[in-house]
Structures are given as C-alpha cells and as structure tokens.
Amino acid sequence: MKTKIPDFVKTNQFGLLLLVIVFILLFTFTTDGFSSRFNIYALSRVVAIDIMIGLAMMVVILTGGLNLSLGALGVSAAMFGGWCMESMGIPISISIVLILLFGSFLGWINGYVTVKTGVHSFIVTLATMSIYFGFMTLLTEAEAFRKLPETFTDFGSMKLFNKYISPLLLLSIFTCFVLFYLFKFTDIGRKLIAAGANPDAAELSGISVNRMFIYCHMLSGFLAAVAGIMLTSRIGAAIPSMAGHLGFDWLLPAFLAPVIGGTLLSGGKVTVFGTMLGAVLVTLINNGLYLIDVGEFWVRFFLGLILLFAVLLDRAREYFTSKNSIVS
Amino acid sequence: MSKNILELTNVTKNFPGVKALDNANFKLKKGSIHALLGENGAGKSTMIKIITGVYKQDFGSLIIDDNKQSFSSPNEANKSGISVVHQERNLIRRFSVGNNLPKNNLGLINYDQVAEQSKKWLDIMELDIHPNTIVSELTVAKMQLCEIAKALSLESKILLLDEPTSSLSPQDTKNLFSLLKRLVKEQDVSIVFVSHKLEEVFEICDEVTVLRDGKNACVSENIKNLDRQKLVKLMIGRDEQIIKSKENKNINKENLLDLIKINTDLGHKEISLNLKKGEILGLYGLVGAGRTELIKCLLGLDRIISGKLVLNNEEIKIHSPKEALEKYKIGYISEDRKKEGLILMHDVLTNAGITVWSKLKKILSFLNNGIIYNKVDPYVKKLEVKTPSYKQLVSNLSGGNQQKISVAKWLAAGTDILFIDEPTVGIDIKTKAYLHELIINLSKSGTSIILITSDMPEMISLADRIITMKDFKVVGETMNNHNYDDMSASIMANIHE
Numbered sequence: 001m002k003t004k005i006p007d008f009v010k011t012n013q014f015g016l017l018l019l020v021i022v023f024i025l026l027f028t029f030t031t032d033g034f035s036s037r038f039n040i041y042a043l044s045r046v047v048a049i050d051i052m053i054g055l056a057m058m059v060v061i062l063t064g065g066l067n068l069s070l071g072a073l074g075v076s077a078a079m080f081g082g083w084c085m086e087s088m089g090i091p092i093s094i095s096i097v098l099i100l101l102f103g104s105f106l107g108w109i110n111g112y113v114t115v116k117t118g119v120h121s122f123i124v125t126l127a128t129m130s131i132y133f134g135f136m137t138l139l140t141e142a143e144a145f146r147k148l149p150e151t152f153t154d155f156g157s158m159k160l161f162n163k164y165i166s167p168l169l170l171l172s173i174f175t176c177f178v179l180f181y182l183f184k185f186t187d188i189g190r191k192l193i194a195a196g197a198n199p200d201a202a203e204l205s206g207i208s209v210n211r212m213f214i215y216c217h218m219l220s221g222f223l224a225a226v227a228g229i230m231l232t233s234r235i236g237a238a239i240p241s242m243a244g245h246l247g248f249d250w251l252l253p254a255f256l257a258p259v260i261g262g263t264l265l266s267g268g269k270v271t272v273f274g275t276m277l278g279a280v281l282v283t284l285i286n287n288g289l290y291l292i293d294v295g296e297f298w299v300r301f302f303l304g305l306i307l308l309f310a311v312l313l314d315r316a317r318e319y320f321t322s323k324n325s326i327v328s
Numbered sequence: 329m330s331k332n333i334l335e336l337t338n339v340t341k342n343f344p345g346v347k348a349l350d351n352a353n354f355k356l357k358k359g360s361i362h363a364l365l366g367e368n369g370a371g372k373s374t375m376i377k378i379i380t381g382v383y384k385q386d387f388g389s390l391i392i393d394d395n396k397q398s399f400s401s402p403n404e405a406n407k408s409g410i411s412v413v414h415q416e417r418n419l420i421r422r423f424s425v426g427n428n429l430p431k432n433n434l435g436l437i438n439y440d441q442v443a444e445q446s447k448k449w450l451d452i453m454e455l456d457i458h459p460n461t462i463v464s465e466l467t468v469a470k471m472q473l474c475e476i477a478k479a480l481s482l483e484s485k486i487l488l489l490d491e492p493t494s495s496l497s498p499q500d501t502k503n504l505f506s507l508l509k510r511l512v513k514e515q516d517v518s519i520v521f522v523s524h525k526l527e528e529v530f531e532i533c534d535e536v537t538v539l540r541d542g543k544n545a546c547v548s549e550n551i552k553n554l555d556r557q558k559l560v561k562l563m564i565g566r567d568e569q570i571i572k573s574k575e576n577k578n579i580n581k582e583n584l585l586d587l588i589k590i591n592t593d594l595g596h597k598e599i600s601l602n603l604k605k606g607e608i609l610g611l612y613g614l615v616g617a618g619r620t621e622l623i624k625c626l627l628g629l630d631r632i633i634s635g636k637l638v639l640n641n642e643e644i645k646i647h648s649p650k651e652a653l654e655k656y657k658i659g660y661i662s663e664d665r666k667k668e669g670l671i672l673m674h675d676v677l678t679n680a681g682i683t684v685w686s687k688l689k690k691i692l693s694f695l696n697n698g699i700i701y702n703k704v705d706p707y708v709k710k711l712e713v714k715t716p717s718y719k720q721l722v723s724n725l726s727g728g729n730q731q732k733i734s735v736a737k738w739l740a741a742g743t744d745i746l747f748i749d750e751p752t753v754g755i756d757i758k759t760k761a762y763l764h765e766l767i768i769n770l771s772k773s774g775t776s777i778i779l780i781t782s783d784m785p786e787m788i789s790l791a792d793r794i795i796t797m798k799d800f801k802v803v804g805e806t807m808n809n810h811n812y813d814d815m816s817a818s819i820m821a822n823i824h825e
Contacts, residue, residue: 185696187689194682198671203629204660205682205737206653268673 012262016277027288048168050279053250054257056223058275062196063216064267065121069129071247076136077103078228082145082238107221111214133246144239156233180272197268256282259310333358339388348374350542361519363529366539367756380412381405411479412488419463426459429481449477467616469500488520494753497614505532538562590635592625596800608777610791618800619780623747659743663750669734672723680704683741707736728759749780788815796822
C-alpha cells in the first residue's frame with residue numbers, strides 16, 4: 001500500500017495555495033520591492049476588492065449564469081452612496097445600509113428579468129450593464145463625489161498589523177467565512193446550490209428554483225455594492241469611471257477568481273475559499289508582472305491566457321467531477 | 329449451423345478496483361436475435377462498450393466476420409457495421425428526424441435529399457413520420473423507433489439494442505418485435521438484445537448469454553432449453569422470490585384526493601378520478617396518454633384551467649411542488665431519475681435529504697450534515713442503498729441504487745400522497761422486486777399512491793384499481809383482480825375501443 005495522502009492535499013485549493021506560495025517566492029526573489037511593506041499593503045487593498053467581486057460573480061455562476069453587470073452595478077451603488085453621503089448628508093452607517101439595499105435591488109432586477117423571461121443571464125446582464133451605467137452617468141452627469149466624510153475614507157487608508165494589511169482585506173476574508181457558512185451550514189445555502197445543479201430535480205423536490213435564482217442575483221448585487229463601497233473608501237471618492245467604462249475593469253478578475261478557484265461554470269458547485277485564493281493569485285501575478293516591468297499590455301495578455309487556461313481546467317473538472325464536496 | 333458474425337473470446341476488462349469482465353465469452357450467430365442478460369453491474373454495459381469500440385479489452389479477442397478486430401473509437405465500430413441504440417436518447421431534439429439520420433458525409437447538406445434518404449429507413453421501420461418533423465415533437469415511443477432507424481441507416485449488420493422497450497407500450501413493443509424479426513429476415517441483420525423484461529426475451533430471442541459478476545453464467549444457451557425460473561436463477565444466482573400480492577387489504581373507503589372534471593393547459597379533458605386512503609391507484613396508458621403530464625399539472629408545474637381538486641373534502645389549489653410537499657404532503661417520484669429525480673453531481677446525503685431541509689432547519693436557517701444524516705439514515709438503510717459513504721456522488725452509483733435514493737428522499741419527507749412514475753425502468757430484477765414490496769408496504773402503512781407504469785405485469789401485481797388513460801382523457805376504470813389475462817384484456821379493450 002502507498003502511504004495515505006491526506007484529503008485536503010488532493011483538493012483544488014491546496015494546489016492553488018501552492019501556486020500562490022510559488023509566485024510569492026518567485027516575485028520576492030526576482031523583483032525589488034515586492035515584499036516591501038508598502039507593496040504588501042497596496043496588494044492587500046487591491047486583493048480585498050478582487051475577492052469581493054470574485055464572490056459576487058461566483059454566486060451567479062452557481063446558477064449556471066453570469067453577471068456581466070457586476071462592475072456597472074457596483075459603481076452605480078457606489079455613486080448612489082456618494083450622493084447619499086455628500087449631497088444628502090445622510091450618516092455613514094445609514095448610507096451604507098441604503099447602498100447595500102440599492103445594490104441588492106439592482107441584483108433583484110437582474111434575477112427577476114432572467115427568471116421571468118427565461119433568457120440567459122448573460123444577455124440580461126449585458127443589457128442591464130449598459131442600462132445601469134448609462135442611467136448612473138446620466139444622473140451624476142459623470143461628476144465624481146469627492147467630499148465624502150473623512151471617517152469613511154479613513155477606513156480605506158487605515159493600516160493594520162504593523163502597517164502591512166488594510167482592514168478591507170479583513171472584511172473580504174470575513175465575508176468569505178460568512179458565505180462558506182451560508183452554503184455549508186444553512187438550509188437556504190443548500191437550496192441555492194441544489195437549484196443551480198439541477199433546476200428540474202430541485203423544483204420537483206420542493207425547492208422554489210426561481211426564487212433561489214433571484215436570491216443569487218440579489219446576493220451578487222449586494223456583494224458588488226460592498227465592493228463598490230470598499231473601492232470608494234480606498235480611493236477616497238466615488239468616481240463614475242473607477243471600474244473603467246461600463247465597469248469592464250472588474251469583469252476579468254471577477255471571472256478569474258471563481259473559475260480558477262474551482263467553481264463550475266455550469267453551476268451547482270461553489271468554492272468560496274477557492275475563489276479567495278483565485279483572487280489572491282490573480283492579484284499577485286498582476287502585481288508581480290508590473291514590478292518586473294513587462295508593461296501593461298503584457299499583463300493583460302497574461303491574464304487573458306490565465307482565464308483561458310482556467311476555463312480549460314473547468315472543462316476538465318466537469319469531466320471528472322471529482323469527489324470533492326460541493327462546498328469548500 | 330450458421331456461423332458466428334461476432335465473437336468475444338475470454339475477454340477481461342479491469343477498472344480501478346473492479347474486474348468488470350472476467351474471461352467472458354459471447355457468440356452471436358449470423359441472422360439471430362441474441363439476448364444479453366444480467367443484473368445491473370454484471371458487466372453487460374462493459375461488454376457492449378467493448379463491442380462498440382468505447383472501451384478496449386485488457387485481454388481476450390474480438391472477432392467480427394472471422395476478422396480479429398480492435399476498435400479504437402465508436403466510429404470505427406460503426407464502419408465495421410456495428411450500431412448501438414442506447415437506453416438514453418441520442419437524437420438531437422431540435423433537429424428534424426431526417427437530419428438525425430445522417431450518412432457520414434460532411435459536405436453541403438441537400439435537405440430534399442436528406443428527406444428522401446431518411447424516408448427510406450422510416451418506411452422500412454413502418455414509421456409514419458415525415459422526415460421534416462422536429463424530434464422534440466415526437467412521442468417517446470416514436471423517438472425510440474427513430475433511434476433504431478438511425479442505427480439502421482448506417483447500414484449496420486450488427487445491431488445492439490439496450491433496453492429498447494423501456495419506454496414503449498405493449499402495442500409499440502409488439503410492433504417493434506415484429507419489425508425486428510423482419511429486419512433479421514429481410515435486411516440480414518443480427519441483433520443483440522439487452523432487456524430486464526424476461527417475457528420479451530422469451531418472445532423474440534433465439535439464444536441467451538447471461539453474465540453474472542463479470543463472468544458467464546451461460547453462453548449461447550438455446551432459449552428452448554430455458555424457462556423463466558431457470559433464467560432468473562442464472563442471473564441472480566438463486567431462486568426468485570415471488571412477491572405476494574395483497575388481496576385483502578383494508579382500503580379505507582373514503583376518498584382522500586378527488587379530481588373533478590379537470591381541464592389543463594396541456595390538453596387534459598374532463599379528468600375525474602379519486603384516490604382513496606392507503607390505496608395504490610394505477611394510471612395505465614400508452615406513452616403519450618398524458619399521465620405524467622397530469623401529475624405535473626397537479627403539482628402546479630402546468631396550469632389547471634378548470635375543474636376542482638379536492639383533498640380531504642376541501643378544495644385546494646397547488647401552485648408549486650414546494651407547496652404540494654410542504655402544505656399538502658404530496659410527493660412525486662419522477663420517471664426520469666437522471667434529469668428530474670436526482671442531482672447526479674451531488675452526493676448521496678444531499679440527494680436523500682433535499683426534501684426535508686426545510687423541515688429540519690434550525691434557527692437562522694442553520695442546518696448541518698449531522699442533522700440531515702440522522703433523519704435520512706434510517707431510510708437509506710431500510711432501502712439497502714449500496715454506497716461506500718454518504719459523500720459518494722450519486723452519478724457514481726448503479727441505476728438501482730440511484731432509484732432507491734430517489735425513493736428514499738420521499739420516504740424521508742413523510743408524504744401522505746405519493747405519485748410514483750415508472751419506478752422500475754432500467755432496474756434489475758432484484759431491486760425491482762424490492763421496490764415492488766416497498767410500494768406495497770407503503771400503501772399498507774397508509775400512504776396513498778398513484779402509480780404510473782407502462783409495465784403491465786408490474787401494474788397488475790401492484791395496483792388496487794387501474795384507471796386507463798388515452799389522449800389526455802380517462803377512458804376506463806377497473807378493479808384489479810390480479811389476474812394477468814383478465815386485466816390486460818380489459819385494459820387493452822379500454823384503450824382500443
């Protein structure tokens with residue numbers, strides 16, 4: 001008999017963790033400044049948001065769908081928050097609640113239209129992406145909110161743990177644990193996954209699949225709004241173009257994190273911590289390549305390559321549908 | 329003695345941890361219909377896959393028409409004149425029938441020519457379908473026949489049929505058999521016939537090969553030397569246990585569920601029937617009679633336009649399976665366990681517990697594996713589901729065990745009324761008998777059951793009362809006296825009058 005290999009070693013996450021470590025070592029020794037306090041702090045601020053948008057995409061991929069409106073939605077929610085705090089003078093805590101409700105509402109629109117029309121969410125969110133972003137630009141006249149309350153923007157520039165880590169990262173990690181708990185230890189989480197895995201069977205087993213799909217989209221909107229708040233707090237202002245035109249800048253990391261992490265594109269399987277590690281990996285590569293000074297376009301080239309590779313991995317994963325549990 | 333067109337000699341095939349075939353032999357005489365039998369997991373599928381080039385044997389040889397062959401792909405097997413019709417549908421549903429019968433040429437498609445060529449095969453099959461009909465518009469029975477036409481259109485000399493009758497009515501089955509006999513005679517085709525229905529084997533097969541645990545229990549035995557009992561013993565290695573039908577069951581005379589003149593969106597007309605407490609009510613009909621569709625309307629998946637649904641003397645409306653389960657304690661065991669019954673990519677615990685999550689959840693929707701396990705375990709144990717653990721993915725289980733799980737989850741749900749749709753399709757004899765016993769015991773313990781099955785012997789051994797449906801209407805009702813000849817005659821009379 002061979003020596004028994006512990007189960008966690010065989011998981012996708014373990015492989016990812018090794019990759020992350022390899023890249024950290026690689027960049028530490030090949031670049032100047034990768035392991036500097038400044039760079040690590042900057043990384044932690046970026047990766048925090050990448051994790052959050054990865055999770056936002058993950059919960060829709062769970063249904064076998066996509067949320068292309070992610071960036072537009074997150075920015076819209078952030079702009080709405082800027083308006084609440086700056087123009088209306090609403091206290092921060094209440095503003096944040098309003099932003100999250102607003103994000104969930106936009107997500108609800110995505111879900112409701114998808115479920116009622118039966119059109120694939122790819123098309124629906126392609127449309128709402130344009131609608132949300134267009135509407136937001138119209139209402140804000142493309143003007144930024146730059147005079148946000150200091151308590152709010154201070155949070156984004158706070159430094160913890162000997163000034164290495166941003167509190168934003170802790171918020172993202174905390175969110176991972178909450179989502180893991182949701183999918184692993186609650187009735188509703190189990191139903192979300194079952195509905196995503198086989199809608200027909202789930203429906204006939206007494207699960208309201210349409211409602212579950214709408215919940216997934218609402219959760220996605222909620223998480224995108226959180227990401228929007230985090231980005232606003234980091235930049236210190238709510239700017240319409242902060243996630244690029246139509247929110248495109250968020251799309252690539254949003255896909256990469258869950259797909260690399262092991263979430264099945266066809267739905268029915270989520271990996272919360274895989275998504276987290278996926279986001280870490282993507283941010284690392286991104287950052288390291290900049291430090292090596294390969295140039296912006298090469299970075300994009302590599303990220304695209306990684307996505308393609310990750311999708312191939314997804315196909316392979318679907319083929320073998322390993323014995324891993326459905327939540328990890 | 330005619331010669332063998334296909335011969336497998338001492339074939340062995342290993343999978344990690346399992347010896348699927350162990351020195352197995354198989355000989356198909358030219359121009360004969362040969363039954364390949366065995367329980368689920370006996371190695372039939374593996375053997376078929378070796379013949380059709382999906383797998384390659386580890387040891388042993390495959391001889392076709394006196395030539396030693398070794399296929400590396402199904403396509404190569406096709407070219408040597410071997411076609412297989414699988415249990416699962418392999419037609420492209422949104423294509424026309426004609427476009428589903430391809431010649432393997434990848435040129436430009438001339439649609440008129442396609443129609444003309446496929447017409448020829450449809451005619452041979454005596455199928456009255458226009459080649460331009462879209463497949464998804466066909467009844468299941470017709471689809472099955474089209475699959476065979478498709479296999480024939482490849483000009484096959486050896487045809488493998490894997491449970492071809494599982495979705496066919498007796499009438500369709502009869503037609504299929506006379507057709508198969510004609511094909512053997514006129515088209516010079518040799519047929520390998522895989523089925524769990526032994527009646528059929530005796531009806532059309534010339535010779536029988538039985539596999540048990542990957543080994544031959546018999547090779548090319550002449551059917552005339554066998555009877556049902558002997559055959560079963562060869563398959564399961566012991567004598568068959570005959571389930572006793574329960575003549576004098578105390579059926580509560582009160583109606584539990586009443587359908588009064590139900591019309592539906594799907595086209596059901598004036599359906600009236602009632603289900604008594606603790607009764608097994610059979611719904612018989614040909615494929616396409618609207619039985620499954622009726623159940624789906626009752627579950628709220630399609631709309632009931634008019635008529636009344638009365639449960640315990642109270643008129644109710646059901647909007648979704650969720651409402652049916654949680655409010656009225658009604659459950660549905662689907663005929664299509666892979667698509668509708670189970671979540672194949674999820675584990676045993678998830679599948680067995682899915683119906684009880686809502687009931688088991690604690691404060692803040694909390695629910696962990698332990699809670700579900702405690703609830704589900706007795707039922708999984710009771711059904712003797714064979715699985716290495718609760719973490720096993722359902723897709724890795726055998727068909728019989730999968731079916732047991734799709735039943736277990738409804739036992740766990742504790743329903744008062746259970747709609748059971750084709751419970752034993754593609755299930756081996758042992759499990760089938762087991763499920764029959766279970767259904768009877770369920771009804772004895774007070775569960776009311778509406779049973780849909782196209783398997784006439786099954787219907788007659790289980791049902792207390794049989795309602796016959798045809799073209800989305802109820803055409804007859806018969807008390808079941810459990811005499812096969814009486815009952816089948818009167819049911820068929822209902823259908824064909």
